[in-house]
Amino acid sequence: MKYISALLLGGMLLLGQQVQAQVTVTGQISDKDNNLVLPYASIINKTTGKRAYSDQGGFYRVTASQRDQLIFTFIGYQSDTIIVEQSTGTETRNVQLEVQNKMLPGVEVTAQYTPYQLDSITRRQQYGFMLDRKDLHLAGDNTPQGFGLTFSPITRFSRKEKQKRQFKKNFEKAEQERYIDSRYTPLLVARVTGLKGDSLQLFMHENYPDYNTMRMMHTEDLIYWITDKYKSWKK
Incomplete structure (x- = not known):
């Protein structure tokens, strides 16, 4: 009886160690x-x-x-x-x-492209395997359904389809942020405001422009925009 109890106790201790591990x-x-x-x-x-x-x-x-x-x-x-x-x-x-296929066509470097544009072209080529895929119907979409349409669980509930859709959104957002950062640079903001170090980083963080605003503004307008934001920020 003591032997059985010892075995049970030992088994419980071993089980406890496995659960804790x-x-x-x-x-x-x-x-x-x-x-x-x-x-x-x-x-x-x-x-x-x-x-x-x-x-x-x-x-x-x-x-x-x-x-x-x-x-x-x-x-x-x-x-x-x-x-x-x-x-x-x-x-x-x-x-x-890492992306599986890195064999990308070369981009001719000419004066017509800015560094940001060259980087953007390269990224677009690199991730074309995802960006060029058409979106398939997923369950819960409001896409009208016609007669004779075959509902495939592979297309309606595919996690790969969700991967692709969200990846496209993330890629677009990242591209927009890269465009903003290519124009709204610490060097430019420092020249306009005179800020340095942590104050410069704080100002840029609190006054980060949106993508549509940056697309509409020329460089002179951007300088005026930064100046106005700085005057308000100082107050």
Whole structure:
């Protein structure tokens, strides 16, 4: 009887150790070249077979054990694998994936292109494999449906379709921010306002222009805009 009790106690202790030997692995999945976040990327625990996905911002959170292998995949990208190092607590692992095909056509460098335009053209070529794909119908869309349309669960509920749609939105937003940053530079703002260091960074952060405003303004108008914002900011 004592022997059985000892075995049961030992088994309970072992089970408790196994339950405790869990770690929360978290981080963000992004593109290695341009730091674009990768939404709905797949995370597979090769050791247990369990699968999870990142959210719209590329953030993920999975529970694993020490030495588990986690495989990260996203459509059009090379997969990557990490091994869980910790045995308990939270382990932060940011993952950057590389585009599978980097054979891009060359862009002729001429005076007609600005540095921003050249970078934008290159990025557009690099991610054409995602941006050129047509959007398929998803469940919940308000797209009118005609007679004879076949409802395919592959197209209506495909996570790859969600990946592609959110990736397009993220790409467009990133391109708009790059355009703003190409014109609304610390050098220009410092010349107009005389600000430096933390004050310059704070002013630019609190007075960050929107994309449509920047598209409409010429350089002279932008200087006047910065001047007006600075006068209000000082008060």
